[in-house]
Amino acid sequence: MDDENPNIATQTSAGGYDTVVPNSGRTVPAPIAMKDVEHVPKSRWNPPVSVPKIKISKVSHVRYQHPASGIEGLIAFLLDFGMEVVKRSEKAIWFGGYGVDQYVYYAEIGEDVHFLGGAWEVESWEDLERASALGNSPILELKNAPGEGHMTTVHDPEGFPVNFVYGVAPRPQPLKTPPEALQVNDEFSKPRKGAFQRFQPGPAAVHKLGHFGLTIHDFELQFRWYTSHFNLVPSDVLYIEDDTGQKSDVAAFLHVDRGKEYVDHHSFFFSVAAKQHVHHSSFEVHDYDSQNMGHYWLKQKGYSPVWGLGRHRLGSQIFDYWWDPNGFMVEHYIDGDLVNEDTPTGRQPAGDESLAVWSEPVPATFLD
Numbered sequence: 001m002d003d004e005n006p007n008i009a010t011q012t013s014a015g016g017y018d019t020v021v022p023n024s025g026r027t028v029p030a031p032i033a034m035k036d037v038e039h040v041p042k043s044r045w046n047p048p049v050s051v052p053k054i055k056i057s058k059v060s061h062v063r064y065q066h067p068a069s070g071i072e073g074l075i076a077f078l079l080d081f082g083m084e085v086v087k088r089s090e091k092a093i094w095f096g097g098y099g100v101d102q103y104v105y106y107a108e109i110g111e112d113v114h115f116l117g118g119a120w121e122v123e124s125w126e127d128l129e130r131a132s133a134l135g136n137s138p139i140l141e142l143k144n145a146p147g148e149g150h151m152t153t154v155h156d157p158e159g160f161p162v163n164f165v166y167g168v169a170p171r172p173q174p175l176k177t178p179p180e181a182l183q184v185n186d187e188f189s190k191p192r193k194g195a196f197q198r199f200q201p202g203p204a205a206v207h208k209l210g211h212f213g214l215t216i217h218d219f220e221l222q223f224r225w226y227t228s229h230f231n232l233v234p235s236d237v238l239y240i241e242d243d244t245g246q247k248s249d250v251a252a253f254l255h256v257d258r259g260k261e262y263v264d265h266h267s268f269f270f271s272v273a274a275k276q277h278v279h280h281s282s283f284e285v286h287d288y289d290s291q292n293m294g295h296y297w298l299k300q301k302g303y304s305p306v307w308g309l310g311r312h313r314l315g316s317q318i319f320d321y322w323w324d325p326n327g328f329m330v331e332h333y334i335d336g337d338l339v340n341e342d343t344p345t346g347r348q349p350a351g352d353e354s355l356a357v358w359s360e361p362v363p364a365t366f367l368d
């Protein structure tokens with residue numbers, strides 16, 4: 001066992017990680033968890049480039065266009081999903097969570113539904129200028145946006161918009177009080193003595209944007225573009241194998257490379273599919289009770305569930321996917337893995353079993 005934390009298994013712990021114990025989970029160091037998985041060589045995700053990479057510090061928010069006819073329905077849904085309206089103008093609405101970001105979801109009122117791209121916060125003004133040069137796109141002042149700042153929008157090789165922001169002031173204080181950490185008793189450790197668990201049903205308050213993802217056509221083209229221009233590195237890559245044993249990569253979960261600093265297992269993913277579109281955006285909520293109360297809150301309001309709750313294998317998050325009323329998929333998640341530059345990048349076969357440890361079966365249309 002780990003000296004500091006008896007709950008973290010090591011290779012030498014009794015039974016080892018290989019021991020199959022039904023209905024059990026263990027917290028396992030990444031290199032041991034990934035010991036049976038093919039590792040991707042560093043050169044695969046760090047192709048040489050002639051200019052310095054554009055340095056992303058984190059994912060900031062997602063941007064969507066919704067039709068005027070669907071905007072009140074969207075607001076009602078996102079409030080029930082656990083966001084707050086930070087600001088509303090004639091043309092747009094900014095939704096926030098209780099984290100440091102001014103907003104996590106930007107909804108522009110337009111003609112039709114449209115994904116306007118994820119937004120990445122860059123490290124410096126020079127990084128924003130390099131992003132602007134990459135796309136030959138102007139740097140715009142975010143005059144009306146909470147926290148203001150500047151943004152440029154470029155397009156990836158398949159035409160998806162990709163936004164970069166700099167200078168958005170962090171929120172001076174949380175939009176609302178973060179939920180409290182509960183004392184939880186298990187069968188051996190019972191720190192909660194003489195105190196009761198009490199809950200107030202309601203939406204699962206959103207903390208921050210965790211990740212977003214795309215379905216794409218050309219894996220190699222997109223992989224090369226995202227990993228050579230930006231400090232995005234895959235945590236896991238999935239492949240399919242043809243009859244001749246030839247492996248083709250079809251999906252990647254990428255994190256923001258911050259060196260030794262631990263970051264979310266993925267802030268971005270893409271997966272090859274028949275149709276190119278935004279797959280979903282995912283927002284962090286507090287804990288398992290909060291997520292479940294949020295699930296039943298949305299269900300009782302009559303919204304359409306997609307898949308969940310369940311536990312993802314890659315990234316370990318407990319997930320819960322929903323359709324918004326205008327046809328975009330959004331997710332609540334908790335308990336995601338953290339990685340850094342020392343965490344191996346895994347490569348394994350794509351398939352339903354790579355998606356979840358436990359859940360209802362994955363819906364047939366989930367990967368479309």
Ligand SMILES: [Fe+2]
Pocket residue numbers: 211280282331
């Ligand atoms: Fe997700």
